[in-house]
Amino acid sequence: TKKSVLQQARAAYQPKLPSVLWGPVKAVKGEPTQSVGDQEEIKKLFPNTYGLPELEFVKDTDASKKKTGKPAKFNVGVILSGGQAPGGHNVICGLFDGLKALNKENRLYGFLMGPGGLVDHKYKELTASFINDYRNTGGFDMIGSGRTKLETPEQFEKGLEIIKELDIRAIVIIGGDDSNTNAAVLAEYYKAKNVPVQVLGCPKTIDGDLKNEWIETSFGFDTATKVYSELIGNIERDANSAKKYWHFMKLMGRSASHIALECALKTQPNYCIVSEEVEAKNMTLNDIVADIAKVVAQRAADGNNFGSVLVPEGLIEFIPAMKKLIAQLNDMLAEHPEIKQMEPDAQHKFVVDHLTKENVEAFNSLPVDVQRQLSLDRDPHGNVQVSLIETEKLLSDMVEKKLEQMKEKGEYVGKFSALHHFFGYEGRCADPSNFDADYCYALGYNAAQLVNCGATGYMSSIRNLAKPSIQWIAGGIPITMMFNMEQRNGKQKPVIRKALVDLNGRPFQVFAQHRAKWARETCYVYPGPVQYFGPDEVCNQTSKTLYYEQEG
Numbered sequence: 159t160k161k162s163v164l165q166q167a168r169a170a171y172q173p174k175l176p177s178v179l180w181g182p183v184k185a186v187k188g189e190p191t192q193s194v195g196d197q198e199e200i201k202k203l204f205p206n207t208y209g210l211p212e213l214e215f216v217k218d219t220d221a222s223k224k225k226t227g228k229p230a231k232f233n234v235g236v237i238l239s240g241g242q243a244p245g246g247h248n249v250i251c252g253l254f255d256g257l258k259a260l261n262k263e264n265r266l267y268g269f270l271m272g273p274g275g276l277v278d279h280k281y282k283e284l285t286a287s288f289i290n291d292y293r294n295t296g297g298f299d300m301i302g303s304g305r306t307k308l309e310t311p312e313q314f315e316k317g318l319e320i321i322k323e324l325d326i327r328a329i330v331i332i333g334g335d336d337s338n339t340n341a342a343v344l345a346e347y348y349k350a351k352n353v354p355v356q357v358l359g360c361p362k363t364i365d366g367d368l369k370n371e372w373i374e375t376s377f378g379f380d381t382a383t384k385v386y387s388e389l390i391g392n393i394e395r396d397a398n399s400a401k402k403y404w405h406f407m408k409l410m411g412r413s414a415s416h417i418a419l420e421c422a423l424k425t426q427p428n429y430c431i432v433s434e435e436v437e438a439k440n441m442t443l444n445d446i447v448a449d450i451a452k453v454v455a456q457r458a459a460d461g462n463n464f465g466s467v468l469v470p471e472g473l474i475e476f477i478p479a480m481k482k483l484i485a486q487l488n489d490m491l492a493e494h495p496e497i498k499q500m501e502p503d504a505q506h507k508f509v510v511d512h513l514t515k516e517n518v519e520a521f522n523s524l525p526v527d528v529q530r531q532l533s534l535d536r537d538p539h540g541n542v543q544v545s546l547i548e549t550e551k552l553l554s555d556m557v558e559k560k561l562e563q564m565k566e567k568g569e570y571v572g573k574f575s576a577l578h579h580f581f582g583y584e585g586r587c588a589d590p591s592n593f594d595a596d597y598c599y600a601l602g603y604n605a606a607q608l609v610n611c612g613a614t615g616y617m618s619s620i621r622n623l624a625k626p627s628i629q630w631i632a633g634g635i636p637i638t639m640m641f642n643m644e645q646r647n648g649k650q651k652p653v654i655r656k657a658l659v660d661l662n663g664r665p666f667q668v669f670a671q672h673r674a675k676w677a678r679e680t681c682y683v684y685p686g687p688v689q690y691f692g693p694d695e696v697c698n699q700t701s702k703t704l705y706y707e708q709e710g
């Protein structure tokens with residue numbers, strides 16, 4: 159494939175590995191661990207992988223003295239799972255280099271098009287010449303990705319056939335919270351059966367919601383938010399030049415508002431909704447609309463009939479009335495899957511007939527296309543496909559109506575003209591920033607060390623991320639430690655607890671301190687495109703979220 163000039167230059171970039179991983183390592187075990195919630199239940203469900211200790215790698219200074227005979231030789235399989243995130247290729251490159259550093263004869267197989275590749279035995283051996291073409295590039299096209307959910311014993315057994323055939327010792331699943339949940343289930347299954355196959359995870363997702371005390375961020379968040387912030391900044395500058403449009407920009411990120419918040423901290427828009435705050439304050443759709451309309455009216459009073467509004471894509475699920483509605487719809491869809499096949503009118507009738515009175519009201523307050531979206535599509539993990547719901551349009555239509563009412567009462571004088579944008583897929587396959595390129599390479603390289611030390615049911619963990627990469631800490635975290643029980647597809651399931659925006663955390667607090675000023679005045683910041691070369695502060699900056707969480 160033809161490479162752009164930037165890609166050619168970028169191919170030569172050497173990710174900066176934490177110094178602890180520069181040579182042989184040994185794993186230091188911590189205390190036995192507990193899950194973050196529902197400990198008794200999780201323990202029962204994961205008798206073989208619950209309570210494992212945290213692992214931290216330290217330099218093995220007397221490794222050379224201990225060496226007797228040849229190092230162990232093993233094969234590893236790798237899977238990309240779920241939505242694309244910048245840096246996935248570097249995880250695979252790091253894993254490959256880590257395996258080869260342990261023993262040149264180690265082999266790496268890539269399962270194709272996501273977890274389905276393991277079940278269907280679709281794979282490719284990843285050789286040096288093949289992967290070299292993908293170093294520091296965005297995308298998941300090296301082996302493809304998919305959203306097949308690995309959860310049934312039949313799938314695990316099919317996987318085992320090819321694992322045995324290729325003499326694979328470990329599977330590394332690069333995925334988000336749902337995929338890592340399934341990695342833990344698979345690890346438990348093989349351990350329970352006493353088959354010597356390790357399963358490890360790597361924290362991927364632009365959404366930034368797979369994080370906790372031990373996993374400081376998921377990869378891809380840094381690059382994706384840099385791309386969106388460039389676009390938001392460009393639009394803000396356009397708005398400030400023409401002074402005639404209000405831009406409603408929906409941002410990807412599924413449930414959590416980490417992406418919207420990070421972009422707000424970078425670009426200082428006039429308004430940014432944070433779904434977690436909407437839920438905490440028990441706000442209705444009308445409350446949000448009234449608040450935005452107030453900002454529009456105040457700016458109009460200053461002669462500014464333009465502005466920028468950031469909308470997190472998961473908003474709808476956080477409005478308490480909608481949340482209740484969606485929960486009932488989820489259970490209804492699990493119980494009556496035939497709803498999905500019904501004609502629109504029949505479907506509407508069926509849904510309305512089965513909803514509680516309160517939920518019918520919430521349902522009927524929505525435009526027909528949003529109603530249909532909510533009662534139809536779920537992804538294989540049972541999530542509402544929020545990317546497909548046009549909340550930005552819904553909000554601006556409602557704001558427009560509200561402003562008309564305010565005009566009649568003499569509370570608003572101005573012109574309101576709205577434009578809409580959705581930034582999501584634009585950012586998922588960008589070439590990884592230096593941070594993501596380094597972080598991903600380290601996650602993969604570290605995963606090879608976890609295989610080597612026999613760990614299973616662990617997530618590759620690289621910490622201390624606000625510091626320069628050579629100071630990063632490397633190790634492994636038992637995945638069961640991140641578990642709690644949640645309602646999925648109508649049943650209680652053990653899952654990794656999703657990290658939502660912490661309203662008491664520094665990133666949100668900093669935003670909250672400044673937002674009144676950003677709303678009334680025009681304080682836009684224009685971050686410009688991701689930079690790969692140049693001064694440290696230009697090309698090696700981490701996200702504001704990470705900065706405020708750790709340093710600020």
Ligand code: FBP
Nearest residue numbers: 240241334363364365410411412545
């Ligand atoms: P992951 O959790 O799999 O990383 O998904 C990220 C994401 O980009 C979400 O932000 C978004 O809601 C979803 O994927 C879109 O899914 P799809 O790629 O299937 O349209």
